[in-house]
Amino acid sequence: ETGVTQTPRHLVMGMTNKKSLKCEQHLGHNAMYWYKQSAKKPLELMFVYNFKEQTENNSVPSRFSPECPNSSHLFLHLHTLQPEDSALYLCASSQDPTVTDTQYFGPGTRLTVL
Amino acid sequence: AQSVTQLDSHVSVSEGTPVLLRCNYSSSYSPSLFWYVQHPNKGLQLLLKYTSAATLVKGINGFEAEFKKSETSFHLTKPSAHMSDAAEYFCVVSDRNNDMRFGAGTRLTVKP
Numbered sequence: 008e009t010g011v012t013q014t015p016r017h018l019v020m021g022m023t024n025k026k027s028l029k030c031e032q033h034l035g036h037n038a039m040y041w042y043k044q045s046a047k048k049p050l051e052l053m054f055v056y057n058f059k060e061q062t063e064n065n066s067v068p069s070r071f072s073p074e075c076p077n078s079s080h081l082f083l084h085l086h087t088l089q090p091e092d093s094a095l096y097l098c099a100s101s102q103d104p105t106v107t108d109t110q111y112f113g114p115g116t117r118l119t120v121l
Numbered sequence: 122a123q124s125v126t127q128l129d130s131h132v133s134v135s136e137g138t139p140v141l142l143r144c145n146y147s148s149s150y151s152p153s154l155f156w157y158v159q160h161p162n163k164g165l166q167l168l169l170k171y172t173s174a175a176t177l178v179k180g181i182n183g184f185e186a187e188f189k190k191s192e193t194s195f196h197l198t199k200p201s202a203h204m205s206d207a208a209e210y211f212c213v214v215s216d217r218n219n220d221m222r223f224g225a226g227t228r229l230t231v232k233p
Contacts, residue, residue: 011164050211050223063219097164104219107153107172112164 010034011113013098019119020088028083028116030098036111038104039081041073044095044115056081057104088120123148125214127224135232140184140199142227144212147193154195155213155221156186165211171195182206207231 010033020026032039041053055063056075070092072084081098095117099110128143146152153172157165169180176188186197195212212224 013164047225049225052221055219057219099165106215106218107170109155109167109170110165110221112157112166114162114164 011098011100011111013096013113013116015116016114017117017119019121020085021121022088022090024088025084025086027085028096028098028118030081030083030113032079032081032098032100032111032113034100034111036100036102037078038101038108039075039078040099040101040104040110041081041083042097042099044097046094050097053083055104062104085118088118090120093118093120123150123152123214123216123220123222125212125222125224127210127212127227129227130225131228131230133230133232134202136204137201140197140202140206140229142197142210142212142229144186144195144197144224145193146195146212146214148214148216150216152214152216154186154188155215156180156184156195156197157211157213159209159211159226161208168197168210202229202231204231204233 014029038057043051053067054073059075074082095115097115098113101108101110124147126145155170156168159165169178171178171188179185184199209226215221
């Protein structure tokens with residue numbers, strides 16, 4: 008256990024559905040991240056939050072909408088997704104979003120868009 | 122811009138033999154370098170990291186990596202592979218805040 012939990016672990020949704028992914032960290036960290044892991048591609052950083060403020064949006068389509076109500080919780084709201092959005096979505100946290108800081112990852116949510 | 126290349130997409134070794142997973146990086150600054158491991162259906166776990174201190178870095182589970190600036194490399198090694206080492210390994214470079222670049226991954230298979 009890394010201290011970062013994600014729910015649900017698996018999600019199947021249609022292209023017109025709205026769903027949310029949840030991430031919670033129990034490490035007292037200040038920074039949280041969303042990554043997308045697709046088959047045969049490197050991990051892609053999607054969003055970064057530091058002290059609840061979004062500090063990075065890596066040109067992610069608006070059908071992905073993050074929310075960070077506090078430093079321990081991070082959500083990813085999904086709507087009108089495309090089949091190519093099917094992937095493993097990983098949440099991570101770190102003490103600070105600095106060059107040397109270690110990120111701790113959750114187990115991921117396996118998303119399938121039909 | 123920073124980037125990282127993992128030279129092998131798949132490495133297969135026999136149990137008890139050495140492991141070498143190769144990683145080359147590109148960075149305009151003094152980077153931090155990491156190796157993460159991902160077991161099936163699990164998140165990524167940090168094996169070790171280099172942050173401008175000793176160039177030979179020791180990590181968990183007997184792994185180590187050496188930072189070689191002249192070769193822009195950060196290869197991961199282990200003297201003797203164990204069956205439980207079978208997993209996907211990611212080399213990561215970071216030279217600015219909010220930005221970690223992951224390699225495509227190397228899948229390690231360990232044969233009995």
